[in-house]
Amino acid sequence: MHKIPITPIMKPSEGSMGSTGTWRIVKPVVQHDKCTYCLQCWLHCPESAIVRVDEERKIIIDYNYCKGCGICSDVCPVKAIIMVEE
Amino acid sequence: MSTIKILTGNYAVAWGVKLSRVKVIAAYPITPQTTIVEKIAEFVENGEMDAKYLMVESEHSAMAATIGASATGVRAFTATSSQGLLYMHEMVWWASAARLPIVMAVVMRALAPPWSIWNEHTDLMDQRDTGWLITLAENNQEVLDSIIMSYRISEHEDVLLPSIVGLDAFILSHTLEPVEIPGQDLIDEFLPPRPPKPFTLNPENPITHGGIVTPEYYMEFRYLIEKGMENARRLIVEVAKEYKNITGRWHGDLVDEYKCSDAKILIIVAGATAGTCKEAVDVLREKGFNVGVLRLRYIRPFPSSIVRERVSSVKSVVIIDRSYSFGGGGIIGADVASSIYGSNGGPLIHDYIAGLGGRDIGVREVERIVEETVRAMESGEKGIKTLWFDLKREVLE
Numbered sequence: 373m374h375k376i377p378i379t380p381i382m383k384p385s386e387g388s389m390g391s392t393g394t395w396r397i398v399k400p401v402v403q404h405d406k407c408t409y410c411l412q413c414w415l416h417c418p419e420s421a422i423v424r425v426d427e428e429r430k431i432i433i434d435y436n437y438c439k440g441c442g443i444c445s446d447v448c449p450v451k452a453i454i455m456v457e458e
Numbered sequence: 459m460s461t462i463k464i465l466t467g468n469y470a471v472a473w474g475v476k477l478s479r480v481k482v483i484a485a486y487p488i489t490p491q492t493t494i495v496e497k498i499a500e501f502v503e504n505g506e507m508d509a510k511y512l513m514v515e516s517e518h519s520a521m522a523a524t525i526g527a528s529a530t531g532v533r534a535f536t537a538t539s540s541q542g543l544l545y546m547h548e549m550v551w552w553a554s555a556a557r558l559p560i561v562m563a564v565v566m567r568a569l570a571p572p573w574s575i576w577n578e579h580t581d582l583m584d585q586r587d588t589g590w591l592i593t594l595a596e597n598n599q600e601v602l603d604s605i606i607m608s609y610r611i612s613e614h615e616d617v618l619l620p621s622i623v624g625l626d627a628f629i630l631s632h633t634l635e636p637v638e639i640p641g642q643d644l645i646d647e648f649l650p651p652r653p654p655k656p657f658t659l660n661p662e663n664p665i666t667h668g669g670i671v672t673p674e675y676y677m678e679f680r681y682l683i684e685k686g687m688e689n690a691r692r693l694i695v696e697v698a699k700e701y702k703n704i705t706g707r708w709h710g711d712l713v714d715e716y717k718c719s720d721a722k723i724l725i726i727v728a729g730a731t732a733g734t735c736k737e738a739v740d741v742l743r744e745k746g747f748n749v750g751v752l753r754l755r756y757i758r759p760f761p762s763s764i765v766r767e768r769v770s771s772v773k774s775v776v777i778i779d780r781s782y783s784f785g786g787g788g789i790i791g792a793d794v795a796s797s798i799y800g801s802n803g804g805p806l807i808h809d810y811i812a813g814l815g816g817r818d819i820g821v822r823e824v825e826r827i828v829e830e831t832v833r834a835m836e837s838g839e840k841g842i843k844t845l846w847f848d849l850k851r852e853v854l855e
């Protein structure tokens with residue numbers, strides 16, 4: 373048998389630059405009193421860094437992976453996510 | 459228990475798919491393929507087939523969905539023709555390099571413009587460099603049997619490459635012929651459930667497949683596809699023999715020969731036209747022409763060594779090519795000519811496969827290539843040879 377697989381297969385793991393959360397210069401902060409739990413941010417986040425807690429109708433941002441791109445803040449229809457400097 | 463039914467080539471495909479217990483079918487209609495996927499839809503709807511049937515918005519999506527299904531480890535199928543196949547082309551390459559053992563039926567039809575729904579082989583020939591095994595059937599019985607055999611060959615761990623079963627538009631696709639349908643128990647034994655290779659997508663154990671590979675290793679993955687093709691030559695022969703043992707039927711392996719042993723003139727042809735050629739051979743033999751037919755059952759892998767052997771024992775060769783490479787020539791003609799190159803002199807040809815995936819070819823590399831070829835020439839090497847240049851043997855062994 374050869375040492376490489378017959379077609380490239382990758383396993384998810386932490387990259388050589390560490391978790392992507394360290395790349396952030398601005399940070400999304402959720403104002404839970406405004407949030408209607410419409411999940412637009414959860415759907416749009418390119419890093420899947422937004423976790424849903426259905427029982428509490430609450431979103432949590434996983435800052436280990438959030439890159440701070442601001443898409444969630446941009447798509448939120450009620451402006452419940454503000455971007456603050458790190 | 460086997461039964462005999464009167465089937466079109468398209469229905470023979472559908473029966474082959476049903477007997478192979480395919481689990482996912484994704485398809486988009488196109489003439490003259492449509493009745494294949496209509497018949498399969500009927501099987502699924504009636505509960506005669508336990509499968510998921512996906513209606514998609516294009517052939518590109520049909521192959522993408524078939525790839526996705528196959529990547530989860532199930533047996534998957536699609537069918538197309540002509541413009542649809544060309545629209546699918548990007549995904550056709552993906553399927554083979556992902557090493558997914560998909561089987562696809564291609565009802566071979568001319569390309570536009572001018573519009574034509576009739577038969578020729580150009581659409582299929584356009585896939586010949588994609589890394590799929592490509593077989594062409596002569597009759598509807600072979601169509602059914604080839605679908606089943608193709609899954610066996612494609613799923614073998616030494617091959618793991620997808621297969622196309624080509625059938626001629628209308629000549630087979632819409633023509634009724636008696637077809638023996640083998641018993642399901644027989645096929646279940648011949649074709650057990652698919653082994654979980656080369657990988658399976660599973661949310662419990664996530665993987666990414668097909669990500670970027672730098673010039674350092676890209677070429678080795680390409681070489682491994684070629685190795686799968688080489689192994690397929692052996693498997694095609696073995697599987698055809700095994701299929702004969704259980705069904706009694708023999709359509710040939712890489713080739714199918716008709717009255718070749720004493721022939722002085724050889725007709726080389728692929729697909730349903732071979733049946734016509736065999737009839738013509740009988741007529742011509744009565745007129746005193748010593749003719750035989752070498753039908754190429756497979757065009758990928760190309761049966762080069764058999765062609766070389768047969769051609770060397772005749773005085774002239776007739777090739778019937780139902781396709782053309784503009785600015786190049788007849789496609790089967792070119793493959794036959796390269797198979798026999800060197801049997802009557804000519805300079806040594808070394809065909810180097812180099813620089814794939816961005817690997818550098820510098821002046822030093824060209825020097826080495828030339829010096830190596832000169833050494834081979836001086837040691838008396840002849841003919842044509844394909845060499846993969848500077849492969850990283852240490853990761854391939």
Ligand code: SF4
Pocket residue numbers: 400416417418419420421422433437438439440441442443444445
């Ligand atoms: S800032 Fe970007 S990465 Fe971070 S949670 Fe919002 S959408 Fe996701």
Ligand code: SF4
Pocket residue numbers: 402406407408409410411412413414431447448449450451452453
């Ligand atoms: S988009 Fe805004 S309102 Fe909707 S769930 Fe996200 S934060 Fe809440």
